[in-house]
Amino acid sequence: xxxTPPLAKLIEEFQKFPGVGPKSAQRMAFYVLNMNYDSVQNLxxxxxxxxxxxxxxxxxxxLSSNDPCEICTSDKRDRSKICVVAEARDVIAxxxxxxxxxxxxxxxxxxxPLEGKGPEHLSIRELLNRVHDDNVEEVIxxxxxxxxxxxxxxxxxxLLKPLGSxxxxxxxxxxxxxxxxxxxxxxxxxALEGRREV
Amino acid sequence: MRVKxxxxxxxxxxxxxxxxxxxxRNVLIGENAQGKTNFLEAIEIISLGRSTRAQQDGDLIRxxxxxxxxxxxFESGGAEAIATFALAPTDKPRARGIERQIKVxxxxxxxxxxLRGRLVTVSFKSSDLNLLRGGPKFxxxxxxxxxxxxxxxxxxxxxxxxxxxxxxxxLLKLLFEKGRVSVEDQxxxxxxxxxxxxxxxxxxxxxxxxxxxxxxxxxRHQEHISxxxxxxxxxxxxxxxxxxxxxxxxxxxxSVSASQIVEQPESELAQSLMVLMKQRRYEEIxxxxxxxxxxxxxxxxxxxxxxxxxxxxxxxxxxxxxxxKLAELERVQEHLSExxxxxxxxxLAELDLNRQGLLMSLVKNDTQTLITTTHVTGFKxxxxxxxxFLEVFDGNVxxxxxxxxxxxx
Ligand SMILES: [Zn+2]
Numbered sequence: 001x002x003x004t005p006p007l008a009k010l011i012e013e014f015q016k017f018p019g020v021g022p023k024s025a026q027r028m029a030f031y032v033l034n035m036n037y038d039s040v041q042n043l044x045x046x047x048x049x050x051x052x053x054x055x056x057x058x059x060x061x062x063l064s065s066n067d068p069c070e071i072c073t074s075d076k077r078d079r080s081k082i083c084v085v086a087e088a089r090d091v092i093a094x095x096x097x098x099x100x101x102x103x104x105x106x107x108x109x110x111x112x113p114l115e116g117k118g119p120e121h122l123s124i125r126e127l128l129n130r131v132h133d134d135n136v137e138e139v140i141x142x143x144x145x146x147x148x149x150x151x152x153x154x155x156x157x158x159l160l161k162p163l164g165s166x167x168x169x170x171x172x173x174x175x176x177x178x179x180x181x182x183x184x185x186x187x188x189x190x191a192l193e194g195r196r197e198v
Numbered sequence: 199m200r201v202k203x204x205x206x207x208x209x210x211x212x213x214x215x216x217x218x219x220x221x222x223r224n225v226l227i228g229e230n231a232q233g234k235t236n237f238l239e240a241i242e243i244i245s246l247g248r249s250t251r252a253q254q255d256g257d258l259i260r261x262x263x264x265x266x267x268x269x270x271x272f273e274s275g276g277a278e279a280i281a282t283f284a285l286a287p288t289d290k291p292r293a294r295g296i297e298r299q300i301k302v303x304x305x306x307x308x309x310x311x312x313l314r315g316r317l318v319t320v321s322f323k324s325s326d327l328n329l330l331r332g333g334p335k336f337x338x339x340x341x342x343x344x345x346x347x348x349x350x351x352x353x354x355x356x357x358x359x360x361x362x363x364x365x366x367x368x369l370l371k372l373l374f375e376k377g378r379v380s381v382e383d384q385x386x387x388x389x390x391x392x393x394x395x396x397x398x399x400x401x402x403x404x405x406x407x408x409x410x411x412x413x414x415x416x417x418r419h420q421e422h423i424s425x426x427x428x429x430x431x432x433x434x435x436x437x438x439x440x441x442x443x444x445x446x447x448x449x450x451x452x453s454v455s456a457s458q459i460v461e462q463p464e465s466e467l468a469q470s471l472m473v474l475m476k477q478r479r480y481e482e483i484x485x486x487x488x489x490x491x492x493x494x495x496x497x498x499x500x501x502x503x504x505x506x507x508x509x510x511x512x513x514x515x516x517x518x519x520x521x522x523k524l525a526e527l528e529r530v531q532e533h534l535s536e537x538x539x540x541x542x543x544x545x546l547a548e549l550d551l552n553r554q555g556l557l558m559s560l561v562k563n564d565t566q567t568l569i570t571t572t573h574v575t576g577f578k579x580x581x582x583x584x585x586x587f588l589e590v591f592d593g594n595v596x597x598x599x600x601x602x603x604x605x606x607x
Contacts, residue, residue: 021289022289147362188351
C-alpha cells in the first residue's frame with residue numbers, strides 16, 4: 001500500500017508506541033486526519049506541554065510538574081518511611097489505596113542487563129543519600145517478584161543493610177476475590193510463601 | 199484421563215478433521231507421512247503446552263494457510279473440558295507475525311504453560327533414542343518435563359532460572375566489551391550470581407530427587423529386559439567444574455552420584471555454585487556465558503559399568519531408553535489419581551513380545567492408549583483385541599473396520 005509521505009511519517013511515529021502494530025497505527029493516523037483542526041492542535045499541544053512540564057522530582061523521582069513534588073513537600077507525610085518502587089505508575093497505584101502515609105522513592109526501572117539497565121541507570125545513589133540523611137527508620141521495597149525485581153531487591157539489600165534501617169518487602173499473593181482454582185502456579189506459590197498465622 | 203474428541207484445522211497436513219476416540223485402545227493405521235505422528239503431536243501440544251518437534255510455531259500451520267487450530271475434548275478429574283490451541287496472524291510487535299490463542303472451556307488463558315497438568319500424556323516414540331544418543335538437552339528436557347508433570351510449580355522455577363542465566367550472560371558480555379570490572383560491576387555480578395545459584399540449586403535438588411526415584415525402577419526394567427545380564431547405572435554430571443563445551447566429550451567433568459548431593463541442604467549447594475562462579479569469573483567473562491549451573495548439566499548412562507553411548511549395542515541402547523521411559527510411566531502413574539494418556543508412536547512393532555509384555559504389565563488397566571503403526575503384525579494380540587481402529591490417510595482420520603479383517607486373517 002502507498003501512503004503519501006506525511007501520512008506515512010505519522011503512521012511510523014504511532015507505531016513506536018508500546019503495543020501498537022502497523023494496523024493500529026494506520027487506524028490512529030486516519031483518525032487524526034478525520035479530526036477537526038482544533039482538536040488536532042489540542043492533541044499536539046498536550047503532548048509537548050506534558051513533555052515540557054512533567055519532570056522527575058529531584059528528591060523522589062516521581063513524575064510531577066512541581067519540583068519537589070506534592071508528596072515530598074506535604075507536611076502530612078512521614079519522612080521516616082520510604083516506599084521504594086520501580087516506576088512512577090507504581091506510586092499512583094499505591095496512592096490509590098490511601099493506606100501509606102510515608103514518602104516514596106522511584107527507582108526509574110529495575111536492573112536488567114538485557115535491556116541495558118544497570119544500577120547506575122537507576123536512582124539508587126539518591127536513595128542511599130536520602131536514607132542516610134533523613135534518618136529513615138524503614139525502607140519498604142514494593143517491587144514485583146520478577147527475576148529483575150528480585151535481583152534489584154538483592155542489590156538494594158546489600159547496600160541498605162549497613163545503613164541500619166529496617167528493610168521490608170511487600171507481600172505478594174492472591175488478589176481479593178480471586179478463585180484459588182484460577183490462580184496461576186507462581187501466584188499461588190508466592191501466596192503460600194507469604195502466608196500468615198490466623 | 200480420556201481424550202474424547204480431536205478436531206484439527208489446518209494443523210500440519212490436516213485440512214479439517216474431527217474424530218471421536220474410544221476410552222480404551224485406539225489403533226491408528228496408515229502409511230508413513232499420512233499424519234499419524236502429527237495426530238499424536240496435537241494431543242501432546244495440549245498436554246505439554248508446546249510441540250516437541252516444531253522449531254517454531256509457524257511449522258504447525260498447514261502449507262499455504264495462515265492460521266491453525268487444535269481442539270480437544272477431554273475428561274480429567276471427573277470433569278469434561280475443551281482446550282484449544284490456535285495460531286493466527288497478528289501485527290503485534292515482537293510476535294513475529296503469529297499469535298497463540300489458548301483457551302480452556304472458552305476462557306483465554308495467558309500462556310501455553312498454563313495448559314500443563316490438565317491432560318497428562320506419557321509417550322513412547324522412536325525418537326526417544328535421543329535420550330541416550332542426543333545432546334544433553336534431551337536428557338535435561340526429559341527429567342524437567344517429568345518434574346513439571348509431578349509438580350507444575352517447577353516450571354516457574356525453571357523459566358525463572360533460565361531468565362536469570364540470560365540476564366547474567368548479557369552482563370558478562372557487557373563486562374567483556376567494557377574490558378574491566380568496577381566495584382559496582384562486582385556488586386551487580388554478585389547479585390546475579392546469588393539469584394542464579396539459588397534457583398539453580400533448587401533445580402539440581404529437584405532433578406536429583408527424581409533421578410533417585412527413577413533409577414532403581416529403570417534398573418529393574420533393564421534387568422528384566424536383558425534377563426539379568428545388564429546392569430543399568432546413571433550419574434548426574436555437574437558441568438560446572440569443567441571448561442569444555444557441553445557438546446564435547448568431557449572426561450574431566452565432575453560427576454557426582456545423585457545420592458551424594460541429595461543429602462546436601464539446598465543452601466549449601468547454592469553456596470558451592472556461587473563459589474564456582476567466583477572461581478571462574480574471568481573465564482565466564484571471556485566466554486560471555488554462565489558456565490556453572492544446571493542448564494549445562496547432563497546425565498550419563500552406563501551398562502555394566504561401561505558408557506552406554508560408546509559401548510552399548512543398538513539393541514542395548516533401545517532397551518535402556520525403554521527402561522527409562524517405563525520408569526517414567528510408573529512414576530507418573532503413581533503420582534496421578536487417574537492414569538495418564540499413553541501415546542505409542544510407531545514403537546510397538548519394534549518391540550519384541552517380551553518387551554511388549556513388560557510395557558503392558560506396567561500400564562494400568564483403564565488407561566486410554568493411542569497406538570500408531572503402519573501394520574499390526576508382530577503385535578501382542580492384547581493390544582488390538584477390542585481396540586478402536588482408525589485409518590490415517592492424507593491428513594484425515596476416520597474409523598475403519600478394515601483393520602479388524604486384516605487381523606482376523
Ligand atoms: Zn518527590
